[in-house]
Amino acid sequence: MIRRIRRLVLGLLLLGLPGGVSAADRHITLASTTSTEQSGLFAHIIPVFRNSTGIDVRVVAVGTGQAFAIARRGDADALLVHDRDGEDEFVARGYGQERQDVMYNDFILIGPSQDPAAVAGADNIVDALQRIAGARVPFVSRGDDSGTYRAERRIWELAGISPSGSWYRALGSGMGPTLNTAAGMDAYVLADRGTWLSFGNRQNLTVLFEGDETLFNPYGSVLINPERHPHLKHDLAEIWHRWLISDEGQAAIASFTLRGEPVFFPSGR
Numbered sequence: 230m231i232r233r234i235r236r237l238v239l240g241l242l243l244l245g246l247p248g249g250v251s252a253a254d255r256h257i258t259l260a261s262t263t264s265t266e267q268s269g270l271f272a273h274i275i276p277v278f279r280n281s282t283g284i285d286v287r288v289v290a291v292g293t294g295q296a297f298a299i300a301r302r303g304d305a306d307a308l309l310v311h312d313r314d315g316e317d318e319f320v321a322r323g324y325g326q327e328r329q330d331v332m333y334n335d336f337i338l339i340g341p342s343q344d345p346a347a348v349a350g351a352d353n354i355v356d357a358l359q360r361i362a363g364a365r366v367p368f369v370s371r372g373d374d375s376g377t378y379r380a381e382r383r384i385w386e387l388a389g390i391s392p393s394g395s396w397y398r399a400l401g402s403g404m405g406p407t408l409n410t411a412a413g414m415d416a417y418v419l420a421d422r423g424t425w426l427s428f429g430n431r432q433n434l435t436v437l438f439e440g441d442e443t444l445f446n447p448y449g450s451v452l453i454n455p456e457r458h459p460h461l462k463h464d465l466a467e468i469w470h471r472w473l474i475s476d477e478g479q480a481a482i483a484s485f486t487l488r489g490e491p492v493f494f495p496s497g498r
């Protein structure tokens with residue numbers, strides 16, 4: 230796979246980089262999530278990719294919903310997000326050409342160590358959220374159309390609850406600021422594990438529930454359809470896309486740790 234990627238890079242150089250890309254402009258713009266950026270993953274793997282291919286990656290880190298919107302407008306060359314339903318829809322509607330599993334981790338339910346809703350004893354994540362709603366204890370939500378928020382909304386739906394009222398705070402902010410608010414309020418919050426591991430202002434917060442299969446959090450790379458946006462750097466974006474699922478890319482992802490723990494697990498392709 231690595232040899233194939235390097236042959237593709239060499240071919241682009243020999244052909245003068247089709248699509249109007251000069252040797253001095255060997256970079257792509259990647260629309261991705263705050264969880265991948267704030268965890269430090271990109272700071273870890275992009276230098277490996279750049280050293281291997283000579284191509285830089287400039288990340289626009291937003292919520293998954295915003296990343297989809299950026300890609301639909303043709304304002305990014307590549308897309309890496311974590312909402313499988315949204316990714317499949319993006320491809321089905323002709324905005325994307327191909328989606329590949331890249332890595333995964335999980336969502337975790339965090340809250341005050343006193344655990345006033347007793348979620349640590351819940352049977353599953355649905356039961357945990359039902360206990361929070363029943364106790365009407367503070368819950369802080371990203372509320373920003375991110376992959377994490379989309380996952381949270383799906384779990385509330387499974388629980389048969391439309392959360393509202395003074396106990397439920399939808400902030401419309403990224404994962405880091407949401408965790409800060411939860412720490413200040415002693416509130417419950419659903420978070421991705423990567424951002425939690427990199428979060429320094431934990432105060433009284435701790436992981437109270439994890440391990441439910443509903444909390445599985447896969448990330449996918451999507452090639453944008455060149456028929457939709459022919460001006461994008463599709464050849465360079467494909468090199469990035471193929472590298473992510475190559476042995477070298479998967480090893481780079483697996484080698485990234487925080488506090489001695491792996492943050493993302495390679496998809497194993």
